[in-house]
Amino acid sequence: MKLRQKLAMVLAAAMITTSMPMMTLANSTRIDKTLVLKDEMEVGLESNLKQYLTFEVDIKISAEDSMEVYLEGDNIEFEQNLFNEWAREEGSTVSGDITEFTMGNYHEGTVADNAKGTIKVRRTDDNKLKLTLTGSDTEYIDQFRLPLIYKVTDTGMAKLKIQSGDGRIKETTITLSKGEVGDKDLVAEILDTDVISTEGRGKLGKIKIKEIIEKTLSGKVIKITLNSSAVIFKEEQTGLSDDNPNDEEFIVDGYLGLSSVTPDKVKFVRSDEDHTVGYLIFDKDLGNNAPGEVTIEGLNVEDADGDVSTGEVDVTIELMDFAAMDAFELDKDGDFVNTKLPSGLNTDAEKFNYFIENESAFEKFEDGYDLVWDDIDTADVSDDMEEVEDVGAKIEEDTLIISVEEDAKTIGGKWDEDSNEVKIKITDPTREFLKDNGKVELTLEGAIFAPMTHELKKDEIKEFADEDEFFTEIEIDEIKTIIKIDERNPNVAEIELDGLDENDSELELAFYVIGNPGFDGDIKLTADGNKWDEPISAVVGQVTKPVDINVIQAITVFENEKAQADGMVIISETDEKMFEVNDVIVIKFEDLDIEDATVLADKGMEVDSKVSDGHLLIQVQRKSTAPAIIKISDIKIEGTGYIPLGEYNAYIGGQGIHKANTFINFDASKSSKLVGRPDVADDWEDDEDDYFNNELNLEDYTEDKEEIFAAAFSLESFITSTRPVKPDVAPPIPAPTPEPEPEPEPQPDDVAGEDGNYGLVDAYIEIYDGKAALNGVEVDVNTAPRNINGTTMVGVADLATILGIPRDKEYGNTLTYHQEADGTGVVTIRLENRRTIEIKTGSNKLALADFNSLTNTYKSIGELVAAQPAQVINGRMFVPMRQIGEALGFNVSWDSATQTAIFNNM
Structure with a gap:
């Protein structure tokens, strides 16, 4: 059957029943994943940088039919050389520059299948392609899929605009990149700060180095400068992979593509010339085939001259470039020789290591040029990472410091011995507060101390058993102690500071917790000694919700x-x-x-x-x-x-x-x-x-x-x-007066407007775990998207807030909420002189009414039907993502990899 015949049949069927909405001839267009992209990056030639573009077609295409689709890149280019490689990878044998080629349909897989139709790709401009989708001889095809090969040409968001020549694919723009494309290889960040005592003892907070492209951290040297004359780096420091460092150790952790990085792959060296300067030297092979990140926590510092005052310690982080080190000449045994650094030193890390291992050989001589620490400290800074300056530590009066050595990751109310243990360390730099000094009260928020019957003898429990008490176990400096807990306050435990002498500067505690059922968030521990100046607190774990309870009716x-x-x-x-x-x-x-x-x-x-x-x-x-x-x-x-x-x-x-x-x-x-x-x-x-x-x-x-x-x-x-409400006595009903014959109802204007945005601002909205971003700028929200029986739901109030739609306004755009007599909640969104959308809890229908400028009224145009009803969860009304987005004029998509709802009306 020819396409025009199919279209005619569809239109005729739609006209038979005018009360039914017109069917849409377009379906969805999607990209299988977004990528972390960098300017000048080539996408599609390596397996880990492949993207597949898929078209879903409502009216299936046969071998006799074809459909034209036009692609236009934004910040990307289908460079001629790449296009040639693309064509030859798909089997083209044309020599020289290629303008077009034909590939099989990848359909649902990653291998072309000509039995599922073909796709002809034509390069019409540097950033434009024309696709011709043709069906199969054996079956009608409703899905076409192809890999993309392109080059990133600028910073910003990498996008692909898609439209068809006959309107069978709805014009849409797909985002190809995760966030904005940058021009840096690495990104540095100071995640948190630590406390340094006024005696000068302490550590820096956590520093993160993140790769944009895999393997870019290998062989690099990161310079860290303390912008304070009060403290300097300790000289001898080594990395650890566990969470219990001493004063000569710091913690190295790798994540994502760098999750296998071990501490021996990271070396710290303090400058001999300037002790406020230190260098992190990364091994030339960190073993990653995907972008990753490394955190360095607890670099040790000490006082410079004994005069340490309170305040913040700013830290500067830079990526070094030691390309000029190749030109430095050596003098051996007093004789001038024109010797450069040995060949084969290809990375900055190798050059730096050679210098520190042979530092004594680089001595000043009269006729030659020497290499000294000042040359290293003042070497060029690489443009491949943005310089970062932030607070890395705080110098505070000598006091108690609490650190979390092992935190709990619990499901509310669940017991798991491997996940529910907490280990903390309380440090007393002045050795004033931890010596035999009375009792310490530990108070949990979000959890209770776990009853420890599984390791205790029944007889020990029976001896003290009481309906209002139970026992927990707290390990104090590796000695297990049974602590009695009052059931009325199961989150409070009291311990005695017994056996601590004047030389003790640390107290290590270990115990198990059970997250409160019903609590969702951080577990906070507060420790308060009855002879301490003030309590100290720390987050010691997290409780996540295992179950939701919702009143539907x-x-x-x-x-x-x-x-x-x-x-x-x-x-x-x-x-x-x-x-x-x-x-x-x-x-x-x-x-x-x-x-x-x-x-x-x-x-x-x-x-x-x-x-x-x-x-x-x-x-x-x-x-x-x-x-x-x-x-x-x-x-x-x-x-x-x-x-x-x-x-x-x-x-x-x-x-x-x-x-x-x-x-x-x-x-x-x-x-x-x-x-x-x-x-x-x-x-x-x-x-x-x-x-x-x-x-x-x-x-x-x-x-x-x-x-x-x-x-x-x-x-x-x-x-x-x-009590039933007594109805008011109604006044007599006057005799009806005949109404004039109504004029034919005028048709309304196009309420969506020329850009289809219903008067709303152009917006690219991402809603994810408790946060949202509007056009790349983060916005605080109260809810995260939820998957309910396969349907993605979003908080309607948060969506309105992001779009600037206020609550309970008499004029203009507004969102209102009321409850009907039966308790049903009703949310109404009004886009002034455009459209109203009404959603009820327990209903899976969104009622739409469009504004008629000639009659100055809103008239119902039907309903959008979803798979799941709107419902109230934790006091927030959740509605089906796709239907509410389309009712507001948005293209809606779901990124399952990042659990992100995306609304785009640009």
Whole structure:
């Protein structure tokens, strides 16, 4: 069938039912990945720098059909020599410069397949290509894919504008680069600062050196200058790979492509001429085949002359260029010889190493030229890295310093011996505060001290067991100590500073934590001695959420009307297998009994449920195979069903919830009383196995009830019983007057405007983990994109804020929010005299209305339908990314590698 026939059939079908929206003949165009690019870089010839461009075509193309597509590069060029290589790589045998060639369709793979159609590529200008997509003899083709080969020609964003000759592909611009293209090989940054005492002892903070192109750090020399006369570098320093350096060691860590870098690949040398200058010398082969980064933490400094005052120590970081060292001549044994540096020294690191290893040979002589440290210190600085100057350390009055030697990476409520350990070191430069000096109180925020029954004997626990206490284990200077913890304050532990003498300057502590279920963020530790001047604090780990709990539908009833089964709560795993087999969830209502409810799970999870003593019990029978949800709905209240006037909270507790949970908007979970298990310690004969095996005994549910809800989480006002509103008496209805015959409704103007932006500013928006960027400038936001059952959702309020759409304005662009009588939340975005968009929680439809300038009204034009409904998560309304973006005039894409939502209307 010819293309024009297909188009005619499509148009005819669309005209039959005018109430249906016109179908779009364009589908998606995408690039498989974005790259870290540098000016003058050639892309497409090396395996790790390949990009594939894919076209999805709504109307499939046969062998008789073809479609023309035009590409125009921005900051890239299809250089003639590269185009020739591209053509010959695809099998062209033409000699000389090539203007066009034909390749097979790569379709879904990385190998051309002529059976899937062909792509003819023609070079029409330095930065322009014309593609002709042709179908197959054996089947209709709806996807065409080809590799790109091009050269980066300028700094900025590397982009590719795409349009088709017949309109079957929507004009779009694809970004090829991760961030702006730069002209540097390396980027340096000071990530944090450390504390130096006024006695001059201390270390610099963390320095990061990042490669833009792989292998560019190999063989390089980085100069670090202390811009302070008070402190100098210590002379003898070596690198370590662990996190416990002494005063002669610093920490070397590699990441990404440089993750295998070992400390022996990095050497530190202090200048003999100027002790405020040091050099990091990187081995000529760091073994990376992809861009990476290295951090150097804890370079040691000391006082220069004993006079150290408080303040900041600025640090300058530069990349050195020792090309001129080849010209230095040597004199041996007093005789002038015209000897240069030995041949074969190709890198700056090799030249520098040769100098420091043979420094004594480079002595001054009368007729020749010598090489001394001053020549090294004043050598040229390379343009391949931007010079960095920032604060590298702070000199403070002698006080206690806390450092984290090992931090915890926990999932809220989960126990993992390998991930939950914390090691800290408290340093006392003046040796005043750590000698036998009373007690130290340790307080955690975001976590509690872990009950340590798995390593302790039962008899030791039984001897002191109490319903209101448990035990943890704290290692103090490598000596394990049992510490009693009050369950009312499970985040507080008190230790005695016993056995420390006047020469002790360090105190090492190790302990285990359990992240509070419901907490998502940093774990902070505060240490306070009863004879210290002030407390000291540090971040000692991070808690991540294993599960979300969301109220999809609260229950609202009238006081004297029977309540029907209603309400919905969803418990969502954020990763597979967050719940284990036999984990238990228990739900109860304040002053009300549950009679029945519907409980369903997906993604391979199986659950069983029953009602006991007015509580709903849910037990996991099989773990999930992918992040699953447990949906509790159609909840029926026991008894007559008439609920007295008032508001009633719901409480969710139980073993499964203890292990994996998060809060909605209640403070209880932030200071959870969780100890990890029921521990009715006054009845050891019956319950000690439950205690040590971390199990709930459902047969003895009534006895365990209080313990189960010791760490319960509250859904406030989940049930609301109100009095019916008495309707106002309506006035008599006047007799209708005949209305004049309406004039034919005029058609509205093009509300999208000439540029299709609905009056919004040109914007390139990226929304990712708690942050966003507008046209490359970072903007603070409150939410991160979420994947809900395969649909990417974004916070609608954050998107409006980024676009400059204010809240609750009477005129102009605005975003408003209200709740309907049934509790449904409604967000309305108004683009003044352009369009309105209405979104309701629990609905997967976005209602659109466009402005008619002749009637001065907004008229409905239909709905956009998504796979998932809008919903409120942690007090924020999330909407389907693609539908809200397209309703606002944006091209929408998702970068799965960086978990980034991208909106582009440029």
